[in-house]
Amino acid sequence: xxxxxxxxxxxxxxxxxxxxxxxxxxxxxxxxxILVFVNNYFAFFHSQPSKPIKSTRTQLEQQKRDLPKxxxxxxxxxxxxxxxxxxxxxxxxxxxxxxxxxAKLKHHSAVISFxxxxxxxxxxxxxxxxxxxxxxxxxxxxxxxxxxxxxxFFKLGLEPNVFTFTTLINGFLLENRVAEAAGIxxxxxxxxxxxxxxxxxxxxVKGFCMKGNNxxxxxxxxxxxxxxxxxxxxxxxxxxxxxCKDTLVDDALNFFSEMMCKGIAxxxxxxxxxxxxxxxxxEWKEAARLLNDMVSKNIFPDVCTFSVLVDTxxxxxxxxxxxxxxxxxxxxxxxxxxxxxxxxxxxxxxxxEMSKAGxxxxxxxxxxxxxxVVSCNTLINGYCKHKMMDEAMMLLxxxxxxxxxxxxxxxxxxxxxxCKVGKLGDAQRLFSEMQVCGQLPDVQTYAILxxxxxxxxxxxxxxxxxxxxxxKKLDAxxxxxxxxxxxxxxxxxxxxxxxxxxxxxxxxLQPNVRTYTIMINGLCIGGRTIEAEKLLIEMEEKGxxxxxxxxxxxxxxxxxxxxxxxxxxxxxxxxxxxxxxxxWTTELxxxxxxxxxxxxxxxxxMQKENYELNLPQLKLNRSSDxxxxx
DNA sequence: CTAGGGTTAG
Numbered sequence: 001x002x003x004x005x006x007x008x009x010x011x012x013x014x015x016x017x018x019x020x021x022x023x024x025x026x027x028x029x030x031x032x033x034i035l036v037f038v039n040n041y042f043a044f045f046h047s048q049p050s051k052p053i054k055s056t057r058t059q060l061e062q063q064k065r066d067l068p069k070x071x072x073x074x075x076x077x078x079x080x081x082x083x084x085x086x087x088x089x090x091x092x093x094x095x096x097x098x099x100x101x102x103a104k105l106k107h108h109s110a111v112i113s114f115x116x117x118x119x120x121x122x123x124x125x126x127x128x129x130x131x132x133x134x135x136x137x138x139x140x141x142x143x144x145x146x147x148x149x150x151x152x153f154f155k156l157g158l159e160p161n162v163f164t165f166t167t168l169i170n171g172f173l174l175e176n177r178v179a180e181a182a183g184i185x186x187x188x189x190x191x192x193x194x195x196x197x198x199x200x201x202x203x204x205v206k207g208f209c210m211k212g213n214n215x216x217x218x219x220x221x222x223x224x225x226x227x228x229x230x231x232x233x234x235x236x237x238x239x240x241x242x243x244c245k246d247t248l249v250d251d252a253l254n255f256f257s258e259m260m261c262k263g264i265a266x267x268x269x270x271x272x273x274x275x276x277x278x279x280x281x282x283e284w285k286e287a288a289r290l291l292n293d294m295v296s297k298n299i300f301p302d303v304c305t306f307s308v309l310v311d312t313x314x315x316x317x318x319x320x321x322x323x324x325x326x327x328x329x330x331x332x333x334x335x336x337x338x339x340x341x342x343x344x345x346x347x348x349x350x351x352x353e354m355s356k357a358g359x360x361x362x363x364x365x366x367x368x369x370x371x372x373v374v375s376c377n378t379l380i381n382g383y384c385k386h387k388m389m390d391e392a393m394m395l396l397x398x399x400x401x402x403x404x405x406x407x408x409x410x411x412x413x414x415x416x417x418x419c420k421v422g423k424l425g426d427a428q429r430l431f432s433e434m435q436v437c438g439q440l441p442d443v444q445t446y447a448i449l450x451x452x453x454x455x456x457x458x459x460x461x462x463x464x465x466x467x468x469x470x471x472k473k474l475d476a477x478x479x480x481x482x483x484x485x486x487x488x489x490x491x492x493x494x495x496x497x498x499x500x501x502x503x504x505x506x507x508x509l510q511p512n513v514r515t516y517t518i519m520i521n522g523l524c525i526g527g528r529t530i531e532a533e534k535l536l537i538e539m540e541e542k543g544x545x546x547x548x549x550x551x552x553x554x555x556x557x558x559x560x561x562x563x564x565x566x567x568x569x570x571x572x573x574x575x576x577x578x579x580x581x582x583x584w585t586t587e588l589x590x591x592x593x594x595x596x597x598x599x600x601x602x603x604x605x606m607q608k609e610n611y612e613l614n615l616p617q618l619k620l621n622r623s624s625d626x627x628x629x630x
Numbered sequence: 631c632t633a634g635g636g637t638t639a640g
Contacts (some may be wrong), residue, residue: 096631105631131632166633173634202634209635237635244636269636276638307638310638342639377640 070101073110079406080114083426084121092126092602095149099132108136125156131164138171148172162188166200173207181207198224202234209242217242233259237270244277252277268294272304279312284321303329307340314347322347338370342378351384354391357382373399377409384417388423389426392417408439412448419452427452443469447479454487462487478504482515497522498531517550524557532557548579557579559588564597 034576043130050168067379070076080098083090095118103111115133118125130149137146146168153160165188172181185204188196192553196204208217217239224231236259243252253273256266271294291301304330313322322344329336336344341364348357364370370430376399383392392414394560399406418427434441441449446469453462461551466484469476481504488497501519511519516539523532532554539546551574558567574581580587592598 093631098631100631126631128632133632135632161632163632168633170633197633199634204634232634234635239635241636267635272636272638276636295634302637304636304638309638312640337638339637346639372639374640377639379639381640407640413640568640 007530009145070098070105073102073105073107076102076105076107076110076114080117081404084117084123089121090125092124092129095123096126096128096132098128102206103132103136106139108139111136112140120185127153127158127164130158131161131167134164134171135167138167138174141175143171143175160194162194162197162200162556164204165194166196169200169203169207173203173210176210178207178211188536198229198232198235201229201231202238205238209238212242212246214239214246214248230265233264233267233270234265237266238271240270241273244273244280247277247281249274249277249281249283265297266299267293268299268302268305271299272302272308275305276308279308282312282316284309284312284316284318299347303332303334303337303340304336306345306577307337310336310340310347312342313616314343314350317351319347319351319353338364338372338375341370342375345375346378346382347377349385352386354382354386354388371402371404373404373407373410376404377407377413380410381413384413387417387421389417389421389423404432406437406439408434408442408445411439411441412445415445415452416448419448419455422456424452424456424458443474443480446474446476447483450480450487451483454483454490457490459491459493476507478509478512478515481509482512482518485515486518487523488520489525492525494522494526494528511543511544513539513547513550516544516546517553520550521553521557524554524561527561529558529566531562546577548582551577551579552582552585556585556588559592564592567592568598 026136050514068075068079070079078096083094083098093392094116099111099114102114111132115125115129118129124545130152133148134149137143150160150164150168152158153164165184169181172178172184181204185196185200188194188200201220205217205220208214208220221231221235224235236255240252240255240259243249243255250333256270256274259266259270271290275287275290278284278290291305291309294301294305307326309325310322312317313325326336326340326344329340341360345357345360345364348354348360357379361371361375364375376395377464380392380395381390383395396406396410396414399410415427415430418424418430427449431441431445434445446465450462450465453459453465462484466476466480469480481500485497485500487493488500497519497579501511501515504515515533520532520535523529536546536550536554539550551570555567555574557572558564567589571581589598
């Protein structure tokens with residue numbers, strides 16, 4: 001359906017950009033920058049061949065004619081059996097070829113059983129056989145067996161080569177044992193007869209990146225430049241990707257240009273890393289520039305490239321552009337996958353266009369095997385965020401009918417929304433249901449339900465639930481305690497809240513800004529403004545800087561307790577730190593100004609600004625609660 | 631015949 005809609009729109013895409021409505025198609029006259037962007041790409045993609053030219057694969061196939069192409073393990077078993085029955089036995093090389101192909105299919109346990117058959121049938125093995133074996137053990141996270149396979153080298157009088165050592169290094173890295181990986185590498189360098197090559201270096205660079213040690217990875221790259229083994233595309237791409245993941249996109253771009261200066265051409269993986277990096281920072285214009293750049297170099301974007309763009313446009317609220325990207329994909333015969341459609345669906349959910357989200361979901365259903373737990377969760381989340389609880393619950397039932405098992409995210413989403421709309425009973429029923437279905441609640445689930453109970457003034461039930469959680473040996477974190485402290489404050493049990501707050505350090509927990517602010521608010525509600533002010537100073541001293549929300553809370557607290565003398569100082573402090581009063585606080589301050597109780601010079605310093613959260617202020621203000629980000 | 635980079639979504 002969606003595809004049909006997309007196809008009907010493509011004819012007109014050169015002049016405008018379209019979006020869908022429930023009635024069909026509407027012309028979307030968005031701002032010119034976006035139109036220029038989209039149109040450039042259409043022009044651009046129309047000028048490209050619709051599919052990359054197929055390489056001369058026939059040649060390769062001809063070369064391999066004597067070797068059967070292994071496409072699945074069953075076939076490999078057959079071929080292998082036949083080979084074992086041949087007399088004389090085929091050469092080790094032929095067995096290695098089969099083994100290698102099975103390993104490429106990632107059927108590592110099959111590799112091991114083939115190897116064992118080879119041993120029984122007395123097929124000789126060589127360095128290559130053992131290296132494939134070691135590699136398979138590595139991928140099965142069985143380094144112990146890898147190392148005992150290494151022992152076979154000595155038994156058979158074989159010498160491990162650079163492939164063997166690189167495989168071992170990779171094996172240690174897969175188990176996060178970077179030190180041991182580096183140890184092998186150092187021994188290679190010291191040994192002299194088997195020096196690391198560019199792949200060995202690349203493997204270790206990856207290892208450092210995995211540990212988040214970019215500087216070690218970069219150091220290794222610099223070391224390569226000094227020696228005979230120069231860094232290649234993979235080494236650069238690994239570092240570029242790692243920098244992008246750490247949002248150090250500028251550094252990544254520097255390595256990108258450095259690489260190109262050396263005549264190393266980037267590929268689709270390099271560009272995907274960069275596009276992903278800039279997109280995570282919301283810089284879609286930079287992403288568009290990179291996309292432009294790669295296509296101009298005849299590097300073809302793949303599903304991943306496009307999916308990232310769809311996701312970013314959706315998150316930036318640019319659904320029309322996201323649709324445009326999907327059109328481009330279809331135009332270029334790149335089939336959007338579940339990730340692409342899921343991003344688009346999430347984008348519609350974000351805009352509250354739930355009927356369009358539902359249409360994408362139906363389209364995914366019609367394609368078969370595209371809908372999974374994640375896509376259901378996305379739509380359920382969309383329904384929940386727009387308080388369409390009936391639809392959300394219906395989808396929960398539907399997914400079970402389709403044989404999809406709702407996971408902890410499904411239940412957490414639903415429990416949270418039930419709490420937010422005040423359906424505590426439903427939330428509790430879902431909480432039991434998930435346990436019956438074998439999805440054990442985690443700390444986050446408890447946090448969600450505890451928060452719901454506390455916000456709905458059911459503190460005693462909350463405390464009961466908290467004890468249940470402790471009984472299950474789940475470690476309560478600061479988020480849980482903050483919720484309970486807030487719950488106690490809402491119940492106006494300020495002394496208990498304070499006690500719990502003071503017990504945090506003995507529990508090995510550090511209060512965060514949220515915890516402090518909630519406690520300060522509680523103290524103000526209880527009229528204990530002196531303690532509130534002391535806590536404001538204390539948090540700063542303990543290295544937890546108050547934020548705008550903290551100041552708003554304490555200022556309101558002081559005003560409500562008629563302590564207007566201190567308020568002037570607090571407002572000054574807040575403004576000096578670059579925070580401003582929210583609408584509620586401003587109202588109270590203006591009120592004071594009218595009564596001539598604060599310095600009028602402060603007025604222009606205050607701007608209206610919406611804060612994420614409003615705390616209960618002697619009265620409960622449920623409607624102003626925002627989704628909690630525990 | 632054997633070893634290294636990205637796979638995006640809730």
